[in-house]
Amino acid sequence: MIFFSHPFWALLLLMLAMGTAHAEVRNEDPTEAMVRQIAKDLRCAVCQNQSVYESNSELAKDMLKLIRDKVTAGEKEPAIRDYFHQRYGDYIYLEPTGQGMNALLWSAPFLGLGLGGYALWLAMRRWRAQAVMTEKTASQTPPPTPDAAMQSRIQQELERMRM
């Protein structure tokens, strides 16, 4: 028994256990893989943001069973997705389709980004034009000569600093 308590054996046993677990995942029934693929994209209609595959609600369980039956019966994925879409509408898809009004929804962020970029470009062009203008006026016109009151104040300051 002391022989097996050696860390090496523990590690080996662990690796063997992991190996078998891994093999189980790889040998999964292709039907079940398709069931999961379909059910992960369908919203559990009575839960908050869970897919039919993840949810434990009765409706989701029965939906999963129905999907399994349909896959076993040889129905194709688009047909099964369509079956639920026809009955529950766009809401059933966790990722909305890009058709019809939804196309607007999908493109709106990019449209907004483009518009914002265009507005920024326009604004930057105006800022630069303004900067160039002030630079030009600054270099062309000589600084204004201070008037008598200003001059006497400057004089005062200078004298104070000398003291």
Place this chain on the structure above:
Amino acid sequence: MNGIWKLVLLGAVMAILLLFALGLKNDPRDIPSPLVNRPASDFSAPALEGHQTVSLGAHRGKWVLVNFWGSWCVSCVAEHPYLMELAAKVKGRSDFVMIGVDFRDTPDAARAFLKRHGNPGYAHAQDPEQKIAIDWGVYGAPESYLVDPNGTIRMKHTGPLFPGWFEQRALPLMQGNTK
């Protein structure tokens, strides 16, 4: 120039606030059913009481109220008195029938429910694995569909039917159809 942009910004903010305000009034349970104005999917299932089967197709030519319920459903208890009242009211009509679909339920529990809260007298189809319910796009109970004489779903009502539902919601549709 600046004034115009301020107005545009104000307008955009107001529009978003207005949309929010409208959105608040929506009932989150009242998701529009894509099945309205589509042919109802026919079903045939063992009846809750007796040994016959209940089928929708047998009532072609009549308006059919299909009521999805279950003995586990609390709102169905609240709805039940109106179903009793409605069943008694439409008993004499030759153009209107009611069918119950008892889903995700056991026959014993459903019969106990009817015994306790009263039996409206129309037939109920058993749907233990909610195959009919899913086929009809049902989320929960109670939900009701009104099917016209041609077998087209004309209306879905989510939640309990309220007193006066028949006169306010069903009759206008039925009269519009016969004209």
